Amino acid sequence: MTETALTLHDYRDKVVLITGGTKGIGRACALAFARMGARCWLTHRWGSADEDELRQAFLDVGGHPPVVVEADASKRKETQALLAKMKEAGVEGVDVFISNVAVVVRGQGLDAHQKRSLTKSLEYSAWPFVEYLKRMHETFGRYPSYAVAMSSDGPDQHYPQYDYVAVAKSVLETFVRYMSTHLRDEGCKVNALRTRQVPTDSYAQIFGEANTAIAARFAEFAVTPEEVAATTVGMCSGLFDSFSGQVLQLDRGASFVDNIMTMGQRLLGGQEGEEVQAERPPVETPTILAPKDGPGAGTLTAMLRERFEGKGVVITGGTKGIGLACGLAYGACGARTYLTNRWGSADEGPIRAQFEAVGAPPPVILEADVSNDEDTEALMKRVKEEVGNLEVLIANVSFAHISQHHSDLTFKGLKRSLEYSSWPFVAYLQHAKASFGKLPRYVLGMSSRGPEYFLPGYDFVAASKAVMETFCRYLTSDLLDEDIRINVLRANPVETDSLEATFGPEFAPFCKKWYSEGFFIQPSEVAEAALALSSGLMDGVRGQVLLLDRGFGFSDNVVRLFTERERYGL
Numbered sequence: 001m002t003e004t005a006l007t008l009h010d011y012r013d014k015v016v017l018i019t020g021g022t023k024g025i026g027r028a029c030a031l032a033f034a035r036m037g038a039r040c041w042l043t044h045r046w047g048s049a050d051e052d053e054l055r056q057a058f059l060d061v062g063g064h065p066p067v068v069v070e071a072d073a074s075k076r077k078e079t080q081a082l083l084a085k086m087k088e089a090g091v092e093g094v095d096v097f098i099s100n101v102a103v104v105v106r107g108q109g110l111d112a113h114q115k116r117s118l119t120k121s122l123e124y125s126a127w128p129f130v131e132y133l134k135r136m137h138e139t140f141g142r143y144p145s146y147a148v149a150m151s152s153d154g155p156d157q158h159y160p161q162y163d164y165v166a167v168a169k170s171v172l173e174t175f176v177r178y179m180s181t182h183l184r185d186e187g188c189k190v191n192a193l194r195t196r197q198v199p200t201d202s203y204a205q206i207f208g209e210a211n212t213a214i215a216a217r218f219a220e221f222a223v224t225p226e227e228v229a230a231t232t233v234g235m236c237s238g239l240f241d242s243f244s245g246q247v248l249q250l251d252r253g254a255s256f257v258d259n260i261m262t263m264g265q266r267l268l269g270g271q272e273g274e275e276v277q278a279e280r281p282p283v284e285t286p287t288i289l290a291p292k293d294g295p296g297a298g299t300l301t302a303m304l305r306e307r308f309e310g311k312g313v314v315i316t317g318g319t320k321g322i323g324l325a326c327g328l329a330y331g332a333c334g335a336r337t338y339l340t341n342r343w344g345s346a347d348e349g350p351i352r353a354q355f356e357a358v359g360a361p362p363p364v365i366l367e368a369d370v371s372n373d374e375d376t377e378a379l380m381k382r383v384k385e386e387v388g389n390l391e392v393l394i395a396n397v398s399f400a401h402i403s404q405h406h407s408d409l410t411f412k413g414l415k416r417s418l419e420y421s422s423w424p425f426v427a428y429l430q431h432a433k434a435s436f437g438k439l440p441r442y443v444l445g446m447s448s449r450g451p452e453y454f455l456p457g458y459d460f461v462a463a464s465k466a467v468m469e470t471f472c473r474y475l476t477s478d479l480l481d482e483d484i485r486i487n488v489l490r491a492n493p494v495e496t497d498s499l500e501a502t503f504g505p506e507f508a509p510f511c512k513k514w515y516s517e518g519f520f521i522q523p524s525e526v527a528e529a530a531l532a533l534s535s536g537l538m539d540g541v542r543g544q545v546l547l548l549d550r551g552f553g554f555s556d557n558v559v560r561l562f563t564e565r566e567r568y569g570l
Contacts, residue, residue, distance in 0.1 A: 012037030034063025107163025180245030245551030331360025476543030
């Protein structure tokens with residue numbers, strides 16, 4: 001595997017700072033980075049850390065001993081003292097910052113709400129994210145490469161007495177979006193990670209025994225601290241860099257099915273004395289974080305190579321643009337890639353040369369119409385004969401009528417668009433199950449911002465993508481008990497042949513003039529995000545539609561143009 005094949009970070013001797021890092025999610029994150037050789041600085045408050053036990057845990061994974069510091073995240077002087085201590089110890093800067101502290105008051109209803117309770121909650125659970133970033137720049141002259149804020153789905157889901165937690169997380173997530181915009185030119189990737197049901201001490205303290213017991217009935221949705229940690233590593237791996245200023249939901253697909261219609265029968269069953277599902281056994285640390293060559297000595301490159309070596313990966317529309325980039329990314333990790341094209345659209349010589357350049361096995365290039373069942377059956381048959389199983393399926397084909405005016409929209413045109421750009425997402429899964437007796441472990445659909453972001457002439461494309469995204473959520477719910485993770489990637493405009501065919505040759509230069517080069521996402525960035533989602537690091541991410549836009553979408557409005565009017569001569 002050549003060094004230029006993928007954008008991957010080596011965390012040996014890199015510095016990771018985690019507030020609230022001695023227990024629960026913070027501790028799990030620290031151990032995950034320690035396995036890769038990082039040097040971890042962990043804060044706690046009021047003697048809450050058993051340092052001997054903690055150091056032993058680091059020793060057990062072959063990591064550097066952690067530096068444990070008592071520092072109240074709400075006090076600026078203690079933050080400054082911590083960073084000064086780091087600088088005195090020879091630290092030149094923080095590479096990864098994880099904001100994990102959450103100390104809040106329990107809500108007791110309208111009459112009991114107090115301004116002081118709100119202020120204290122924000123001081124501990126929201127503002128430290130901003131304060132730490134400011135003080136790190138002040139101390140080291142630079143920001144971390146990655147800043148991850150640990151949030152929850154409290155802002156969108158009601159939990160008893162969770163008022164102040166939800167408010168604090170809402171403020172935290174808003175700051176994530178704004179800080180991502182402010183720090184874009186500083187090279188700092190800022191995101192939030194939303195978790196739902198994570199069995200930690202703080203979870204039990206917040207919700208109490210009764211609510212914790214109810215949650216145990218839905219234990220398959222419980223995300224372990226180790227899974228949160230693995231996802232955090234994935235977000236900081238270099239593969240997910242086009243995902244910035246976003247809030248990533250980590251809930252095993254629970255958010256879409258958590259409603260009275262879907263879950264009511266299980267609750268009623270428990271009330272009637274029927275056996276309640278046993279609590280899910282603890283999930284071990286994802287194997288990708290425990291490489292065979294010894295704890296602490298592994299790199300992400302070696303882990304991914306071990307993960308995908310010889311595995312079957314099918315990519316529809318895989319000979320150009322995003323599809324080809326995906327093939328090269330998986331191939332660089334040793335995967336056996338099958339790339340489909342239609343009507344002789346592939347120039348096989350240059351494609352094979354690109355695979356050889358990144359040290360990838362030669363791809364299998366097949367002419368297969370995604371709307372034709374016979375072609376799909378033949379493809380699956382060949383994969384089974386040559387590899388035995390299908391690990392990853394990427395639905396990338398998009399073919400739709402580009403409308404000039406609403407008057408030229410026809411139902412026939414819609415049906416044809418759906419046949420090529422939506423239904424294969426379902427049909428390929430059906431054929432895979434029929435051929436292999438089981439589903440692929442990972443399924444990714446390639447979408448766009450069209451369903452929620454107006455693009456001229458894009459009516460049928462947007463409708464087709466909306467259908468695929470909805471199927472993503474419903475298939476995730478229908479297949480909760482299967483070993484499958486289904487997600488969709490939306491991307492900002494990607495400079496490909498299809499982009500020019502859709503919007504014309506003047507579109508890309510126009511966007512670059514009024515925004516910047518960074519507005520466009522490269523095919524390799526989409527490919528690396530796909531690789532991250534199927535790497536084993538982010539298995540708790542299910543049924544999600546993820547936007548890859550480097551955070552530009554948040555500031556893509558006329559107000560930005562107004563504030564920068566001098567720059568553009570407006």
